[in-house]
Amino acid sequence: MPKKTNLLGLVAIIAAVTAFGLYSQDIYLIQVGTYAGIYSIVAIGLNLLLGTAGQISLGHSAFFAVGAYTSTILLLYTPLPFTFTIFASAIVAGVFGLIIGYIALRLKGHYLAMATLAFGLIVYSLLREIQFLDGGAGHVGIPSLSVFGWDLSDYKASYYFVWAIAAVVYLLTLSLLHSRVGRALKAIREDDIAANAMGVPVASYKIRVFTLSAIYAGVAGAIYASYLGSVIFNSFDAFVSVNFLMMVVLGGLGSIPGAVLGAVILTFLPELGRAWEDYRLTSYGLLLILLVIFLPKGLVDLFAWFNRAEPRSIRPKPDTAGRVVEN
Amino acid sequence: MADFFQFVVAGLTQGSIYALVGVGFHIIYSATKVINFAQGDQVVLGGLIALMLLQTVGLPLAIAIIGAVLIGAVIGLAYERFALRPTYKNGELATIVATIGASILLFHGSGLIWGRTSKPFPVFSGQPNEVINLFNVKILVQSLWVYGLLIIALLALYYFFGKTIEGQAIRAASYNEIAAKLVGISVERSRAYSLALAAGLAALAGVMMAPITLAGGAIGVPIAIKGFAGAIVGGIDKTGGAVAGGLIVGVVEAFAAGFLSSGLRDPAVFALLLLALLVRPDGIFGTKTISKV
Numbered sequence: 085m086p087k088k089t090n091l092l093g094l095v096a097i098i099a100a101v102t103a104f105g106l107y108s109q110d111i112y113l114i115q116v117g118t119y120a121g122i123y124s125i126v127a128i129g130l131n132l133l134l135g136t137a138g139q140i141s142l143g144h145s146a147f148f149a150v151g152a153y154t155s156t157i158l159l160l161y162t163p164l165p166f167t168f169t170i171f172a173s174a175i176v177a178g179v180f181g182l183i184i185g186y187i188a189l190r191l192k193g194h195y196l197a198m199a200t201l202a203f204g205l206i207v208y209s210l211l212r213e214i215q216f217l218d219g220g221a222g223h224v225g226i227p228s229l230s231v232f233g234w235d236l237s238d239y240k241a242s243y244y245f246v247w248a249i250a251a252v253v254y255l256l257t258l259s260l261l262h263s264r265v266g267r268a269l270k271a272i273r274e275d276d277i278a279a280n281a282m283g284v285p286v287a288s289y290k291i292r293v294f295t296l297s298a299i300y301a302g303v304a305g306a307i308y309a310s311y312l313g314s315v316i317f318n319s320f321d322a323f324v325s326v327n328f329l330m331m332v333v334l335g336g337l338g339s340i341p342g343a344v345l346g347a348v349i350l351t352f353l354p355e356l357g358r359a360w361e362d363y364r365l366t367s368y369g370l371l372l373i374l375l376v377i378f379l380p381k382g383l384v385d386l387f388a389w390f391n392r393a394e395p396r397s398i399r400p401k402p403d404t405a406g407r408v409v410e411n
Numbered sequence: 412m413a414d415f416f417q418f419v420v421a422g423l424t425q426g427s428i429y430a431l432v433g434v435g436f437h438i439i440y441s442a443t444k445v446i447n448f449a450q451g452d453q454v455v456l457g458g459l460i461a462l463m464l465l466q467t468v469g470l471p472l473a474i475a476i477i478g479a480v481l482i483g484a485v486i487g488l489a490y491e492r493f494a495l496r497p498t499y500k501n502g503e504l505a506t507i508v509a510t511i512g513a514s515i516l517l518f519h520g521s522g523l524i525w526g527r528t529s530k531p532f533p534v535f536s537g538q539p540n541e542v543i544n545l546f547n548v549k550i551l552v553q554s555l556w557v558y559g560l561l562i563i564a565l566l567a568l569y570y571f572f573g574k575t576i577e578g579q580a581i582r583a584a585s586y587n588e589i590a591a592k593l594v595g596i597s598v599e600r601s602r603a604y605s606l607a608l609a610a611g612l613a614a615l616a617g618v619m620m621a622p623i624t625l626a627g628g629a630i631g632v633p634i635a636i637k638g639f640a641g642a643i644v645g646g647i648d649k650t651g652g653a654v655a656g657g658l659i660v661g662v663v664e665a666f667a668a669g670f671l672s673s674g675l676r677d678p679a680v681f682a683l684l685l686l687a688l689l690v691r692p693d694g695i696f697g698t699k700t701i702s703k704v
Contacts, residue, residue, distance in 0.1 A: 140504060140507060142511075187689055190688070191692070193504075193507065197446070199685060199688050202636055202682075205632075205636065206677075206681045209677045210678060213672070323515075326511060362522050362523045365519040366515075366519040366520045366523055368512075368519075369520070370516055372511060372512030373493075373513060373516070376505035376509050377497040380498075380501040380502070380505050
């Protein structure tokens with residue numbers, strides 16, 4: 085996706101977020117919008133990992149949880165302010181990302197998916213079992229969001245703060261994507277052996293992209309904990325990881341605005357019908373299958389479809405076509 | 412020491428389930444290079460279908476078991492045809508996501524039909540929780556059924572892949588697709604049969620364990636990962652490897668729960684999986700593959 089489209093996407097998102105913030109007086113809707121912003125941060129990071137570098141993770145709920153619990157425990161048991169703990173969350177989640185990135189070096193595709201899923205479940209089980217972390221009881225009374233002593237507990241203030249962080253993350257990712265690093269990551273996605281032969285330090289990049297993606301999730305986790313005011317282990321289960329994955333796949337693999345779009349849709353969608361929980365979740369499964377069959381490049385591909393300058397027929401076939409048949 | 416053997420017996424029972432799931436992973440992986448995330452949900456579904464045939468339809472137990480396996484296999488066929496086959500051309504990631512989608516669909520779909528709570532399932536023979544004593548070690552009668560059915564299923568697989576033309580065709584297609592095509596084997600059909608076979612085994616595993624662990628419940632994903640862990644520990648490219656690995660995983664799980672804490676049952680197995688992937692991803696009994704990058 086060209087840089088111009090990504091910048092336009094950011095402008096559109098800022099406009100939409102501001103308009104929604106200005107016109108909506110419904111506290112509940114603004115709250116849902118705030119969660120959409122928090123999840124957007126995770127989705128942008130997962131998209132960098134999955135869409136750009138082609139490395140799947142089904143363990144992002146764990147990075148999110150690590151960020152949430154690091155910040156929570158520091159806030160509750162030390163006098164440190166949120167301005168500091170959010171960085172602590174980023175660092176601790178980053179260290180976890182580094183470790184998983186190192187493991188991921190030796191794994192690909194389905195194996196990597198299973199390994200990251202196992203990692204996510206280990207973190208989940210440990211949170212449940214270890215008294216000091218959660219012990220099944222969770223933490224309540226987490227101080228609300230504030231930066232440099234400036235209180236952000238007002239619902240609109242939190243909303244704008246979260247989306248400001250999301251915008252910063254968006255810009256950071258954008259500049260990364262359109263640099264040497266971004267091109268190297270895409271090369272790794274297409275063929276890591278070829279990328280290696282071209283002089284891309286594949287191992288180092290894979291570890292770094294995992295770390296960065298984990299840092300994003302950790303930051304989002306810290307914000308989530310302080311915004312909600314309480315954490316409990318079972319809000320970080322495997323389905324949360326799958327939900328993050330769905331955001332990226334729904335919006336469009338490799339597209340930053342797509343990740344935000346996916347996060348917004350999948351955060352607002354459940355609110356439409358809480359009573360229809362089972363039907364909604366069942367249709368999620370169906371939706372995932374239909375997406376990868378009929379719209380493998382996600383919703384943003386629909387926009388691209390309308391904007392196509394040249395006739396469709398002469399466009400080259402997608403490069404993902406044709407699975408390797410031989411082992 | 413009695414504890415030790417007691418845990419081994421319990422571990423082997425649970426491990427038999429993982430062994431069947433692991434063999435399913437092995438069969439599908441050989442034919443399609445896909446790791447089927449929905450495998451665990453197919454296990455749970457097998458138990459629920461058997462319960463329905465048994466109680467709602469009123470069939471005798473043996474017929475209900477066979478029926479659940481056959482229905483499971485048909486679901487496997489449909490799964491391959493409508494969810495997997497259309498995604499092969501869209502790349503590996505698309506296939507992974509499709510199997511995750513199928514897992515969610517089966518889990519929540521079965522929740523819609525049968526509800527979310529686990530249901531009691533009658534034992535195959537004797538009284539519920541009836542045990543026999545062997546050198547001071549108590550063995551559930553149902554455990555004997557589990558061991559027996561595992562052995563029967565493995566013998567049937569051995570016969571199918573070794574002696575029948577269809578089984579040999581599947582093996583040929585998984586060794587070398589192009590060569591198989593050249594001698595007139597339909598690779599697509601082989602893949603479909605593999606999915607059906609694995610789904611049938613998963614359903615059988617679900618029925619076997621239902622009297623011990625109840626039918627239904629949110630246990631599909633852990634079962635899938637543990638079966639996968641078994642396949643990786645033993646070696647996913649061999650049936651024997653997947654079976655041995657599954658039994659090892661079952662015993663490790665029982666030891667972690669028995670000697671450490673019941674809450675460590677899951678993380679111990681998942682850590683074992685990560686360790687195995689790191690140290691020896693080809694498995695203890697698997698063929699070593701050389702790959703760089």
